[in-house]
Amino acid sequence: MDIEQFRKAGYQAIDRICDYYYSLEQRPVVSQVQPGYLREALPENAPEKGEDFQFIADDYQKLIVPGMSPWQHPSFFAFFPTAGTFESMLGDLYSSSIPTPGFNVIPASTELEAVVMDWGAKLFGLDSRFLNSSEIGGGVIQTSASDSALVAVVAARARYIRDHPGVKQEDLILYTTTQTHSLGLKAGIVLGLTCRALEVLLDDQFALRGSTLQDALEEDKKRGKHPFIIIATIGTTSSGAVDRLNEIGEVVKTYPSLWIHVDAAWAGVTLACPEFREIAMLDSINKYADSFCTNFHKWGLVNFDASGMWVKDRKHLTNALDITPEFLRSKHGDAGTVIDYRNWHLGLGRRFRSLKLWFVLRSYGVEGFQKYIRSTIQLNDYFVKLVRSSPTFHLVTQPSFALTVFRLVPASSASTDTTALNTLNESFYSRISARQDIWLTQTKINGVFCIRFAVGAARTTKEHIDKAWKLLNEEAEIALADWVVISN
Numbered sequence: 001m002d003i004e005q006f007r008k009a010g011y012q013a014i015d016r017i018c019d020y021y022y023s024l025e026q027r028p029v030v031s032q033v034q035p036g037y038l039r040e041a042l043p044e045n046a047p048e049k050g051e052d053f054q055f056i057a058d059d060y061q062k063l064i065v066p067g068m069s070p071w072q073h074p075s076f077f078a079f080f081p082t083a084g085t086f087e088s089m090l091g092d093l094y095s096s097s098i099p100t101p102g103f104n105v106i107p108a109s110t111e112l113e114a115v116v117m118d119w120g121a122k123l124f125g126l127d128s129r130f131l132n133s134s135e136i137g138g139g140v141i142q143t144s145a146s147d148s149a150l151v152a153v154v155a156a157r158a159r160y161i162r163d164h165p166g167v168k169q170e171d172l173i174l175y176t177t178t179q180t181h182s183l184g185l186k187a188g189i190v191l192g193l194t195c196r197a198l199e200v201l202l203d204d205q206f207a208l209r210g211s212t213l214q215d216a217l218e219e220d221k222k223r224g225k226h227p228f229i230i231i232a233t234i235g236t237t238s239s240g241a242v243d244r245l246n247e248i249g250e251v252v253k254t255y256p257s258l259w260i261h262v263d264a265a266w267a268g269v270t271l272a273c274p275e276f277r278e279i280a281m282l283d284s285i286n287k288y289a290d291s292f293c294t295n296f297h298k299w300g301l302v303n304f305d306a307s308g309m310w311v312k313d314r315k316h317l318t319n320a321l322d323i324t325p326e327f328l329r330s331k332h333g334d335a336g337t338v339i340d341y342r343n344w345h346l347g348l349g350r351r352f353r354s355l356k357l358w359f360v361l362r363s364y365g366v367e368g369f370q371k372y373i374r375s376t377i378q379l380n381d382y383f384v385k386l387v388r389s390s391p392t393f394h395l396v397t398q399p400s401f402a403l404t405v406f407r408l409v410p411a412s413s414a415s416t417d418t419t420a421l422n423t424l425n426e427s428f429y430s431r432i433s434a435r436q437d438i439w440l441t442q443t444k445i446n447g448v449f450c451i452r453f454a455v456g457a458a459r460t461t462k463e464h465i466d467k468a469w470k471l472l473n474e475e476a477e478i479a480l481a482d483w484v485v486i487s488n
C-alpha cells in the first residue's frame, strides 16, 4: 500500500466507522455468531499472492464486525463499561502512525506520559507525593489493572525482602479478600506466592474491615508467616464494595512493612468528582496507599488499553525492576533526570498510550470528564429507584456508584430459601441472557445468585434504562410464572 492508497483506504475506514456508530443501537449488543464461525469462513493459509485492500476491508465488515459484541451499545449493562471515544481512537491512530517501541528516555511519548499522569493525579485529587513532578513518586500507564497489581506485588516483595533479609519466599503472604478481582490470585500464581483471601460479610456490604486484617496479621505472624502486601479494592467487580481503607490504614500503622495497593480499576475515576471523594476514600488513599490504580480504559473515556498506576515512591519499582544493561544506558537515565518507564513495568518496549489520554483530557476538560461520570451515576440512581419501587425486585447490596446488584424475591412466596431463590434467579437470568437487545452479567456473592446492572456506555440515556426496566419486568413475569408451577 502506498501513501495515496493509504489515504483512500483511510478515508473509507473512517466513513465506515462513523456508519457503524450511527447504526450501533440497531445492532445486537451480544454477537449472534457461533464459536468457530471464522475458522469455517477463512482459508486455512495466508494467501500466496497479496490481495486488493478493498476486498480485505469488505471482509472485515462482513466477517469480523458481526462477531464483535459492542460494549459501547447503549443497552450494554454487563461487566463494567469499556470506554470508547473518538478522541481516543484518533490517539491510537496517530500513535500507531509513528511506530516505536518507546523505551528510550527522550521521546515525546515518555515526556507526555509523565505530564498527563500528573494531570490524572490532580484530576483525582491524589496527594502531591503521587506526582511525577515530585521526582519521588509518580504515575505510569500500564496495560491493565492486573499488570498494575502484579508490578505492585513485585515492588512490595522486593521492599519486604530488603527490610527482612533471610525471609523465605514460601513464607511470604499476599492478602486479598474473597471479593478481590482475580488479579490478586493471578499475581500469586505468576510470582509463586501464597495468596490469602480474607473473609468479608454481607453485614459490612462485603467491605474488608480493619479488625479482620488485624486478626489475620496476628495469626500469620504466630505461624511464622510474613504478610507483605494487602490489595484493597475501591469498588469490587462483583458488587462494588469499598474496603474500609481508613481502618486498614490504621492497622497497618503497626505493620509498616505491609504495602497497601489500592485497586480502583473501575470506581477510581469517580474521584474526579469532589462529591464522590468521601465514599471513594480519597483521604485514606492519600494517607495510606503505597500504590493506586484506576483504569482510564474502563469508565474513564480512554479506549483500551490505559491502566493508570501511581506510586508514592518510584524507587521501589525501579529497585525491583531495573536491569538496565550497558547498551540501554543513557546519560539522562543514569542522572535520573528523566523517567525510565521501562523500569516501572514488565516489558521493555511500550505503547504510546499517553497520546489518547492527552486527547481525551483536553477535549473533555475536567468539567466534561466529571459530567460524564455524574450522568452515568444519575442513570444508575434512576434504575435503583425503579428497583426499590418494585415488589419483586430486590437490591442484594447497596448500590455502588453506577452499579446495581439485584435479584427477584417474590413477595408472596412461602419458600424463600436460598436454593429456591437461586433457581428462580438463574432461570430469570438465562431468559435475559438469551436476548440480543440487552446485556447484563450474573454474579454469586456468598452463595446468593444475583444479577449485575452496570451503567457506563457513553450513549446510554434514560430511555435505555426505561427500555431495560420494561424488558426485565416482562422476563421476570415469565420466570416467576414458571417457578411458581415448579415450586408447587
Ligand SMILES: *Cc1c(COP(=O)(O)O)cnc(C)c1O
Pocket: 080, 143, 144, 145, 146, 147, 181, 183, 233, 235, 236, 237, 263, 264, 265, 266, 295, 298, 307
Ligand atoms: C475490571 C477490574 C479489574 C481488571 O482489570 P484489567 O485491567 O482487565 O486487568 C481489576 N479490578 C477491578 C476492581 C476491576 O473492576
